[in-house]
Amino acid sequence: MTLALETIGLTKSFAALRASDAVSLQIEERESHALIGPNGAGKTTLIGQLTGEIIPDSGRVHLFGTDVTQWSVPRRALHGLGRSFQITQLCMSFTALDNVALAIQATQGHSFRFLADASKDKKLNDPARDVLARVGLADRATIEAQYLSHGERRQLELACALALGPRILVLDEPMAGMGPQESARMIEILQALRGEITILLVEHDMDAVFALADRISVLVNGTLIATDRPAAIRANEQVRAAYLGTEAH
Amino acid sequence: MQLLIEQLLNGLQLSLTLFLLAAGLTLVFGIMGVINLAHGSLYMLGAYAGASVAAKLGNPWMALPSALLASALVGIVMEYLIVRPLYARDHLAQVLATFGLILFFNGFIAWAVGRPPIMMDTPAALSGFIEILPGLPYPTYRLAVMGAGVCVALGLWYIIARTRLGMLIRAGSDKRDMVEALGVNIAVLFTLVFGLGALLAGLAGVMVAPIRSVQVGMGEQVLITTFVVIVVGGIGSIRGAFIGSLLIGMCDTLGRAYAPILLKLWLSGSIADGFGAALASIMIYLVMAIVLIVKPRGLFPVGG
Amino acid sequence: MGLNRSTLLAFLLIAALIAVPFAAPYIGGNYIITQATRVVIFGIVALSLDLLIGRSNLVSFGHAAYFGLGGYVVAIASFHLANDIPLLGWAGSNEALVVWPLAMLVSGLAALVVGALCLRTSGVYFIMITLAFAQMIYFIFVALKFYGGDDGLSMRSRNLFAGERITNATTFYWICLGALALCLLVQWRLIVSRFGRVLSGGAANERRMAAMGYSIYAYRLVAFVIAGMMAGLAGALYANLNRFASPDMMSWLLSGEFMVMVIMGGVASLFGPIIGAAVFLLVETSLSGATEHWQIFFGPFVLLIALYAPRGVWGLVRGGGK
Structure with missing residues (x-):
């Protein structure tokens, strides 16, 4: 092994x-x-x-x-290697969904795509929603990270790590x-x-x-x-x- | 050979002036985390205060105390009123606010004194030449400036390495709690350090006043050169500021003296002059670029 | 609520910019057109600088260098053509559709080299180094006596646009406004794209971005180059407006003023920087018209903005939140 x-x-x-x-x-x-x-x-x-x-x-x-x-x-x-930090590290002004979508995006090769609106990109949002559901944040997707509770932020961090697969x-x-x-x-x-x-x-x-x-x-x-x-x-x-x-x- | 010695001395003198400015700037940044663009304005104020008082009293010796007093006083007031609210703010706000201060000081001097450059007399006792080597006279005043610069550098080293104030300064901003636990009022410490930096900038200003013309905007060019110095040396490091000053001061002086001459070995006269002038004026930035490629945090990086 | 007010402000701005040529004959003629053209050109620069300051958290203090380079490319191309001196075999050109893209290319290349170095650092190092390299470019042009050195380089006439002479101020205004619209469109798409998300993610939390597998350096460098190119275009337009390019276009003072425009209008907003450019020029023009020592008042004004209105006009209008 x-x-x-x-x-x-x-x-x-x-x-x-x-x-x-x-x-x-x-x-x-x-x-x-x-x-x-x-x-x-x-x-x-x-x-x-x-x-x-x-x-x-x-x-x-x-x-x-x-x-x-x-x-x-x-x-x-x-x-x-996915990780969470001792002190939560998130993009606080991003919504929960966008935080995770950013991680999904990282797995889809380089991000030098300049024109299409990423916030409406199904290839990002659908998998991101799945990951949010796995950590129990499905209903918090549109909330900005800065307005989430401490516990929710930790869950979101885990989601960011998981989204990398x-x-x-x-x-x-x-x-x-x-x-x-x-x-x-x-x-x-x-x-x-x-x-x-x-x-x-x-x-x-x-x-x-x-x-x-x-x-x-x-x-x-x-x-x-x-x-x-x-x-x-x-x-x-x-x-x-x-x-x-x-x-x- | 004589030219070389003379240029080396000129370079040393520029280095010491830069060090006086860089020391204050790097301390203020290292301890308080504030980037102060108006540091060059304090240099200008020192020069103006010295030159105007000297002219009014007809006594060039009075330039020194008045410059020190004016720059330190303005520095302390500036720290209290404007810089203090900036400690907690990001670099962008600090840059913008101190940029506003530069505009104000430049406007103020232009209004109070006028735009044309003013001159300052050298004190009679220092106005001659000293023959430092047979057949090589060098201005006494420049030697005195160098002597003063060396003394201040040594004094600064003593304060920082050997005194309680220096210990607190070395403890730096990231150990604020520790400093406060020692029963030190951090606000007073900050004001003191800022005042000290302002004093050194004013000293640099008044010392070069008889050598260069005193004019509005004199602070900005020297400020940018000082930035180059502390970037090369490592921001927050006094030792870095010293080594950086020597490196940049020498490069600039020797570059200006020799770049055109060296280029003439390969190029025809007028072209060499043109390129030489351009090369000389960008020499220090090239040095900075090289240092950045090799050591992005400067020669003597502070902290992690 | 907030959204409505800011949308309204954006519409007002666009309407005002379009209305200028129609209103000009009644309120000051060509003088107003020229001032409005300056607003538009500085608006492009401020917009491009906001891509760095507002979107990427990169406080670049040397943006005037790319602006000035753009101006010099246009003036130099015209100089060679006018004086019949080929430049490395090229006769020079006076055609906007050739020299404006060339200006963007040269500014972009300079931004690539400078950015590649500066982006190895961050924070206060970045501020000082962008400033220092801009100063270096400034000194190169001061030393280039062949192109006028300190005195700058005049152009005999404005560039031709697709072979047509641009004789009238209004036509030139429309061209500049078109350029601004194009830049706005590009920037808008940039910031909503995947690329833009990585940039703003890097500004929001660099550690998180690295942990998610992003090497943010490359993205920042591309942003730096794009911003440099936009500034270069603005510089080309500005040289055309004045028929003149000089080292003053690259001065650190102008770099500082560009930053003031961005903050004054509102960072990280599409229309904020343009409003900032308008307010800046309005305040500057009226103050300098009132007193020779206008900086005594303008300095504290900038200071107050830095201390009390860091979100600028746009932030005030939008209200609430962060």
């Missing part, structure tokens, strides 16, 4: 701080994998290196068997700042994707992690200290000491 995502000895330092220390992570295709760790463990830096926003000091990143270490963010996206989804704290109801809804949406698309989930919400993950990796001080099944992670002494234990207090 080819790996969806593999990092080999990924290392990145900021001044004296080693944010990623020889991280070697393997995620199998169609696996739902969670990355957890205390604040400051280097999760965001690691995600940045996977998506291409941060270039590692050393180490490699492989995406579906291809070495993408030197690739730009857009190139990795078109290679099948990605083979792997990298979700950076999709439940951050959500109420219990919104979280439950997001978990439900992600459950539906589980097994269909490879998912790498960075999350603090342990209920979500244990509900969604096939395997869990634990990052502490830039180092991966464990990768295992949820039950084994729960029982892992080292993990408890470094992380879960502190949560329990």
Whole structure:
């Protein structure tokens, strides 16, 4: 089986701080994998290196068997990497539908088409509506992103990522700042994707992690200290000491 | 050889003038995130304040304090009234507002002093020549300007590297919370830094006043050259401003002196003169283009 | 409501521009026609600049360079023809249908080179560098003594349009208005197209666009070139209006004024920049007619707009929201 995502000895330092220390992570295709760790463990830096926003000091990143270490963010996206951000990144003045249509457009080759009205383009709008329906935003299509609730914006971000038809989804704290109801809804949406698309989930919400993950990796001080099944992670002494234990207090 | 030494000194003097301007501009941008087009107007105000007071009192020495006072005062008032509301605004609003300020200052000077250029006398004690090498006299005033420039550069380095104010300046705008946690009133710090930048611009203005003619619009050309300097050096970096000033000041001076001469090796006289003049005047922009190709964020990039 | 008011304003603007030649004999004759022609020409420049500032979030501070280049192409082609000096084997031309597209081509090429460099940066770097390169082009023409240097280059007559002489001010006005209409049409289609969406998506959220697979650089460069070409066309028209091109057409001051027009009228609106050009020229003309030191009043006026009316006339009329 080819790996969806593999990092080999990924290392990145900021001044004296080693944010990623020889991280070697393997995620199998169609696996739902969670990355957890205390604040400051280097999760965001690691995600940045996977998506291409941060270039590692050393180490490699492989995406579906291809070495993408030197690739730009857009190139990795078109290679099948869809993502959501820790802080929502949307085109706020665009409607929900237009945000998703923009992602659909990206999958249809270059966009140097200068005359036809894109807002009436069925080839964009029909698939975009389908994706919106999948994340439960079908009835919010014409609302500008800036007027959506926080939870809806997170759903819309997921829709933008899904619209690319990605083979792997990298979700950076999709439940951050959500109420219990919104979280439950997001978990439900992600459950539906589980097994269909490879998912790498960075999350603090342990209920979500244990509900969604096939395997869990634990990052502490830039180092991966464990990768295992949820039950084994729960029982892992080292993990408890470094992380879960502190949560329990 | 003598020409070369003379041109090198001229280049150094231009570099130091540019540094005085670039330091203020880059500090203001680095700390407050404001792009201030009216920085060149402060330079012009310094020159005008110095030249007019000197002429009125008949004492060129009085030019210096009056220029510093005028530019710093105008700078502080400007920060308080106009720049402050711009901190939270985008670059477009900042550009537009400070563009309006340039128009105002140019109009004001034209009304108050008149459009024809005015001259400023060199202080008698500095008006002679010093023989720096046998057979190579160099104007005393220009040497004094260079000396002052070096002193200010060193002083600035001391303030930034060694003092509490400098520490706060280095902490920069992105660590606002930290600075405030130290019990520092950020508004006062900003006003101080802006005032310091204005003071340096005024100093640069009054120092070149006896060398160049003082006229409306003198600030804009030097402002654009200063932009080139800080783009080359890296915006927000004092060290970058210094290296950028040297690079651009030297390129400009040597380019103007030698481009036509060099071109004459290949081209006939009149054509070489024509192209040489064009080449000399665009030399610094070519340097900027090359730096941008190699290092898009300047030689000494600040931050991520 | 808002939509109705802005549609009304657009209709008023179009009606006024069409009415000018008919009303001119009663309100000032050729003087009014000339002023209206300036409004139309500056309207084209402001419109093109808004493609960058308003639609792409690219604050270009060197737009006058492409305007001036367009003007010089026309004046130089006419100079070579008139003085019987071939330019690299070309005799020069006075035919609008040849030299105007040529002006657009040259301005577009300059924008391509400058844009390719400037777009490697963003934010305040971009502002300073576009300004610096425009200044570079300005100095090249100041140094070109062969083409008049500082003093500029006069044209013996206006270009021929499809072989016909354009003798009367009204005819020339109609030609300029036609050019504006064409530019408006092009820009309108551009911004609603797939290409335009990518541009405005990049302006709204660059990170999101990259994560969706867009390399925004190429799109921005194309926009920069298109804006440069439109400015070049406007420059060609302006040189014809004055029968003169000079480095002043490229000055940083004019670049700043173009920006003022865009903001004053309203960024990211089709008709806003044209209204901005009209208001700008109206205010400038009346102030400079009243006092030699009009800048003392005009400067603070610009300042107040920047501080308190960043959405411009169009924004005020549309009201509400952002």
